[in-house]
Amino acid sequence: xxxxxxxxxxxxxxxxxxxxxxxxxxxxxxxxxxxxxxxxxxxxxxxxxxxxxxxxxxxxxxxxxxxxxxxxxxxxxxxxxxxxxxxxxxxxxxxxxxxxxxxxxxxxxxxxxxxxxxxxxxxxxxxxxxxxxxxxxxxxxxxxxxxxxxxxxxxxxxxxxxxxxxxxxxxxxxxxxxxxxxxxxxxxxxxxxxxxxxxxxxxxxxxxxxxxxxxxxxxxxxxxxxxxxxxxxxxxxxxxxxxxxxxxxxxxxxxxxxxxxxxxxxxxxxxxxxxxxxxxxxxxxxxxxxxxxxxxxxxxxxxxxxxxxxxxxxxxxxxxxxxxxxxxxxxxxxxxxxxxxxxxxxxxxxxxxxxxxxxxxxxxxxxxxxxxxxxxxxxxxxxxxxxxxxxxxxxxxxxxxxxxxxxxxxxxx
Numbered sequence: 001x002x003x004x005x006x007x008x009x010x011x012x013x014x015x016x017x018x019x020x021x022x023x024x025x026x027x028x029x030x031x032x033x034x035x036x037x038x039x040x041x042x043x044x045x046x047x048x049x050x051x052x053x054x055x056x057x058x059x060x061x062x063x064x065x066x067x068x069x070x071x072x073x074x075x076x077x078x079x080x081x082x083x084x085x086x087x088x089x090x091x092x093x094x095x096x097x098x099x100x101x102x103x104x105x106x107x108x109x110x111x112x113x114x115x116x117x118x119x120x121x122x123x124x125x126x127x128x129x130x131x132x133x134x135x136x137x138x139x140x141x142x143x144x145x146x147x148x149x150x151x152x153x154x155x156x157x158x159x160x161x162x163x164x165x166x167x168x169x170x171x172x173x174x175x176x177x178x179x180x181x182x183x184x185x186x187x188x189x190x191x192x193x194x195x196x197x198x199x200x201x202x203x204x205x206x207x208x209x210x211x212x213x214x215x216x217x218x219x220x221x222x223x224x225x226x227x228x229x230x231x232x233x234x235x236x237x238x239x240x241x242x243x244x245x246x247x248x249x250x251x252x253x254x255x256x257x258x259x260x261x262x263x264x265x266x267x268x269x270x271x272x273x274x275x276x277x278x279x280x281x282x283x284x285x286x287x288x289x290x291x292x293x294x295x296x297x298x299x300x301x302x303x304x305x306x307x308x309x310x311x312x313x314x315x316x317x318x319x320x321x322x323x324x325x326x327x328x329x330x331x332x333x334x335x336x337x338x339x340x341x342x343x344x345x346x347x348x349x350x351x352x353x354x355x356x357x358x359x360x361x362x363x364x365x366x367x368x369x370x371x372x373x374x375x376x377x378x379x380x381x382x383x384x385x386x387x388x389x390x391x392x393x394x395x396x397x398x399x400x401x402x403x404x405x406x407x408x409x410x411x412x413x
Contacts, residue, residue, distance in 0.1 A: 091151025156187035246321035
């Protein structure tokens with residue numbers, strides 16, 4: 001209202017000591033102009049008429065790796081354009097399977113009754129578990145002899161390491177169980193004990209040199225048919241598999257060759273790792289007229305402490321490999337980040353990951369007491385107390401990690 005209206009309507013004794021507000025347009029006294037961008041509706045901070053210091057919204061980047069699908073994976077239509085090439089069998093003809101007698105109705109009822117009452121027992125050793133698709137999936141044939149070749153298992157081959165760790169078709173075995181040579185049993189298929197066998201143990205992923213080929217761990221040739229492996233000629237002495245740290249799982253294969261006459265391979269004794277590297281395909285081609293593969297087994301193994309001990313016994317150092325990952329996409333570092341988070345975690349995101357891992361490792365090593373390094377007998381010694389005080393999810397996490405100090409006592413390095 002105006003001053004005249006105020007004086008007419010309000011008695012003097014009720015009037016305010018200050019003058020009434022004048023009804024005129026309001027203008028700010030001090031303005032820090034930020035341009036028209038300060039009034040856009042997509043600003044980071046909430047718009048409140050005038051604002052003196054506006055900050056641009058941080059740039060958002062997708063948390064994903066952008067790859068080129070053409071170089072990464074072929075489409076189904078491209079795969080269907082090229083028909084599969086018929087694979088070549090470089091071994092013997094597949095054995096004829098024994099026709100099993102069909103069970104009667106009474107036997108089937110009895111088997112079903114035992115199965116329902118959990119009384120049915122099956123002899124696993126008598127089951128036929130040969131499946132070449134496993135070897136094709138792991139590219140065992142391709143890396144041994146080349147692409148589009150295979151051979152059938154026509155001769156029984158049993159390989160067992162210490163503590164009855166059998167080798168099947170791609171099962172996992174620790175490197176510690178392969179320290180000593182395995183026990184090998186070879187089926188006799190020759191008439192009147194004629195013929196010879198040769199067993200080859202090769203690591204398809206263990207070649208760390210620049211020379212092409214695979215690492216041979218054991219080679220025993222000219223084993224008489226029906227005799228043990230001790231009767232053969234040890235061309236290359238046994239060496240346990242050496243999967244280096246950081247190289248993942250290694251495929252170790254046992255290949256059995258059949259030949260009618262003795263074979264001289266003319267390769268070195270393998271005193272060093274470089275002398276054990278040979279191309280298996282070239283070795284087979286040089287004796288293709290004499291050798292015929294008849295059986296194969298393979299297992300997978302990874303690094304443990306026994307590998308380091310074996311390398312030191314050979315006078316070598318244990319190398320450490322690591323995979324070079326692509327750097328993760330992250331937004332540009334700003335004074336005021338979009339996502340509120342602790343100050344140290346935000347700065348660690350822009351540090352070298354190796355420096356962060358080094359700090360964590362030094363902190364863990366500082367907590368280890370050198371005078372007491374024995375692993376506790378129980379997973380959670382304070383189980384009763386932790387069950388009462390800790391939340392259920394936190395106590396379950398302790399049990400899943402197999403104890404509080406599991407990483408201290410089980411460190412491969």
